[in-house]
Amino acid sequence: MIKIPTKILVVDDEKDFVEMLSLRLNETGEKVTPAYSGKECLDLLEKDNIDVVILDIKMPGMDGIEVLKEIKKRFPLIEVIMLTGHGTTETAVEGMKLGAFDYLLKPADFDDLSEKLEGARKKKDEQEERIRKAEAKLLSRKTGGVF
Amino acid sequence: MENIRLLLVDDEEDFRNIIARRLKKRGLSAEQAGNGEECLAMLEKNQADVVILDVKMPGMDGLEVLHHIKKKYQKTEVILLTAHSSTPDGVEGIKAGAFDYLTKPVELEHLLEKIKQAYEKIQRLEDKEKEAEFREKMEQQMIVTERLASLGTLATGVAHEINNPLAIIKEATGWMELLLKKEELAEMPRKADFEKGLGKIEKSVERARRITHQLLDFVQKHDSALSEINLEELVEESVRLINREVVNKDIEIVRKTKPSAGNIWTDPYRLRQVLINLLNNAIHATSPGGKITISSSVLSHFQAPACLRSQASPAREQRKNNSTEAVELRVEDTGQGIPKENLKKIFEPFFSTKSPGKGTGLGLFVSQGIINKLGGNIEVESEVGKGTVFCITLPRYHKTEEEPEKNSRPDFWKKLGL
Numbered sequence: 001m002i003k004i005p006t007k008i009l010v011v012d013d014e015k016d017f018v019e020m021l022s023l024r025l026n027e028t029g030e031k032v033t034p035a036y037s038g039k040e041c042l043d044l045l046e047k048d049n050i051d052v053v054i055l056d057i058k059m060p061g062m063d064g065i066e067v068l069k070e071i072k073k074r075f076p077l078i079e080v081i082m083l084t085g086h087g088t089t090e091t092a093v094e095g096m097k098l099g100a101f102d103y104l105l106k107p108a109d110f111d112d113l114s115e116k117l118e119g120a121r122k123k124k125d126e127q128e129e130r131i132r133k134a135e136a137k138l139l140s141r142k143t144g145g146v147f
Numbered sequence: 148m149e150n151i152r153l154l155l156v157d158d159e160e161d162f163r164n165i166i167a168r169r170l171k172k173r174g175l176s177a178e179q180a181g182n183g184e185e186c187l188a189m190l191e192k193n194q195a196d197v198v199i200l201d202v203k204m205p206g207m208d209g210l211e212v213l214h215h216i217k218k219k220y221q222k223t224e225v226i227l228l229t230a231h232s233s234t235p236d237g238v239e240g241i242k243a244g245a246f247d248y249l250t251k252p253v254e255l256e257h258l259l260e261k262i263k264q265a266y267e268k269i270q271r272l273e274d275k276e277k278e279a280e281f282r283e284k285m286e287q288q289m290i291v292t293e294r295l296a297s298l299g300t301l302a303t304g305v306a307h308e309i310n311n312p313l314a315i316i317k318e319a320t321g322w323m324e325l326l327l328k329k330e331e332l333a334e335m336p337r338k339a340d341f342e343k344g345l346g347k348i349e350k351s352v353e354r355a356r357r358i359t360h361q362l363l364d365f366v367q368k369h370d371s372a373l374s375e376i377n378l379e380e381l382v383e384e385s386v387r388l389i390n391r392e393v394v395n396k397d398i399e400i401v402r403k404t405k406p407s408a409g410n411i412w413t414d415p416y417r418l419r420q421v422l423i424n425l426l427n428n429a430i431h432a433t434s435p436g437g438k439i440t441i442s443s444s445v446l447s448h449f450q451a452p453a454c455l456r457s458q459a460s461p462a463r464e465q466r467k468n469n470s471t472e473a474v475e476l477r478v479e480d481t482g483q484g485i486p487k488e489n490l491k492k493i494f495e496p497f498f499s500t501k502s503p504g505k506g507t508g509l510g511l512f513v514s515q516g517i518i519n520k521l522g523g524n525i526e527v528e529s530e531v532g533k534g535t536v537f538c539i540t541l542p543r544y545h546k547t548e549e550e551p552e553k554n555s556r557p558d559f560w561k562k563l564g565l
Contacts, residue, residue: 014311020318027325085310085363107314107356110321 005031006121007049011041011067012056012083021054024110030117038062038070045075052101052120054113056083057091065095072099077127079120083108151266152194153177156186156212157201157228166199169255175262183207187215194220197246197265199258201228202236210240217244222272224265228253295494299516302496306359313355320348361509362496364420373545376415378408378443378474385422386441389430397435403442408474412544413521421514421525425478425537428510431501432482432535440479445472446540472543473523477536484531493527521545 008030012018015036022032033048035041039062041053053071057064068080082095082103092103101120104112153170155177157163163179170177178195180186182204190198198216202209213225227240227248237248246265249257324345327338335341382404386393393400422441429439485493492498494515499508518525523541 014315016315017311017318020315020322024318024322024325027322085307105360106310107317107352110318 011035038067154195183212306362401440408443429480437481476539481534485529
């Protein structure tokens with residue numbers, strides 16, 4: 001079976017980490033775009049079609065929570081998985097209240113990450129499916145149900 | 148005053164007997180000695196608080212005896228009895244360290260008054276000594292606490308900084324492992340060696356990650372999770388969580404929790420974490436057939452817990468919690484015990500007697516941090532070959548304290564430019 005790649009944006013100011021995680025995820029068949037700051041992340045979301053963002057909370061400049069708020073405002077369908085340092089569970093909870101899909105402690109377990117990526121992707125797909133159905137209904141009503 | 152140890156020294160037996168009898172009527176019993184040598188011999192066996200000493204005696208005279216007493220038993224007070232005509236003897240005696248002198252014939256009321264004063268002086272000195280001892284102990288404890296705190300700050304700083312490179316190593320390793328599984332590398336020479344090496348890296352990263360996470364546990368905020376919990380239930384729950392290991396090792400767990408310990412207001416998760424840690428340590432130290440006892444009890448505010456009695460300070464307890472009550476949790480094992488030289492170090496980070504990779508040496512360090520933050524104390528008593536007791540005291544109601552420096556990046560790292 002051919003896997004449909006999840007389009008992932010990895011955001012962390014730690015370049016080596018982004019690179020290694022990207023290589024690993026690419027190797028499992030996902031399609032990863034790297035970003036090294038919150039601003040770059042938002043710029044890329046504007047251009048590219050992304051399913052899930054893996055977002056580090058602790059970044060200089062615009063921090064993860066700010067980026068998350070911005071993502072949820074501008075691209076509400078994109079799911080976000082947060083990477084948090086240990087001992088900052090409060091931040092993680094705050095993030096989830098703001099609409100993040102889930103969080104992981106750094107260094108994260110790859111199986112956990114894969115599982116959460118899949119869940120996030122599924123959630124987004126289902127939501128898009130519902131939107132499509134709703135749109136179809138709307139369309140058929142507009143056209144008077146000719147089809 | 149009744150249990151004051153008195154020694155009456157005079158060469159006139161009749162005089163001694165009369166004085167002793169009169170003192171007895173007033174509730175004071177006195178030992179008797181007929182001369183200086185006898186007096187010193189008796190002191191050798193049983194020290195006295197107050198010696199009533201006649202100056203004019205055949206053989207060794209009172210002043211000489213006084214010199215001996217003051218040289219050997221600084222705490223013993225001496226009341227001299229002098230003849231009416233020889234006041235200079237009394238003055239000389241006071242110069243040599245006597246508490247005071249009385250002239251013969253002795254008025255009993257005067258004597259009693261002097262004995263009382265001398266005894267009070269002894270008690271004052273004892274109190275002062277105890278206070279100095281206590282202060283010294285407190286100071287030492289402060290030094291230890293401060294040292295642990297700064298070690299903690301340093302260690303958690305390290306942990307934070309190490310987590311990022313750890314994550315990179317982990318992802319790089321995982322990536323290479325994926326590559327090795329690819330078809331194009333199916334025939335790669337010495338592939339098993341690479342896989343073995345990568346496996347070791349992965350295992351070591353996991354070990355390091357455990358350490359950093361445990362260290363960061365130490366600084367974790369917890370003020371948001373305070374709630375009312377039933378102590379008995381908490382103990383029950385903790386025991387359930389470690390039960391499998393206990394059964395495997397044939398150790399008996401005895402619960403002596405009293406329902407009267409009731410509910411306390413604290414952080415259940417953190418307290419459970421500490422309990423489990425103590426239980427795991429106990430299991431580790433106890434041989435098959437051994438016993439672990441968990442007990443709880445209520446302490447009234449000023450009563451120091453039994454296991455802390457030697458160094459407990461009511462003042463400190465009071466400062467730590469303004470409530471009226473505290474509870475005590477004890478975890479007692481019949482294990483191998485902790486040697487004296489290790490006892491001081493067990494709360495230090497990275498102190499462990501387990502083999503490398505088995506323990507991080509952070510369990511008790513983190514536990515102590517948690518208990519202190521919950522407004523309590525954790526103490527240990529141990530005897531090699533007999534077992535160990537850990538004793539936690541917690542206020543029944545814990546008020547959250549202001550913690551100005553929680554997860555903030557320590558200055559140390561800024562100075563290093565990290």
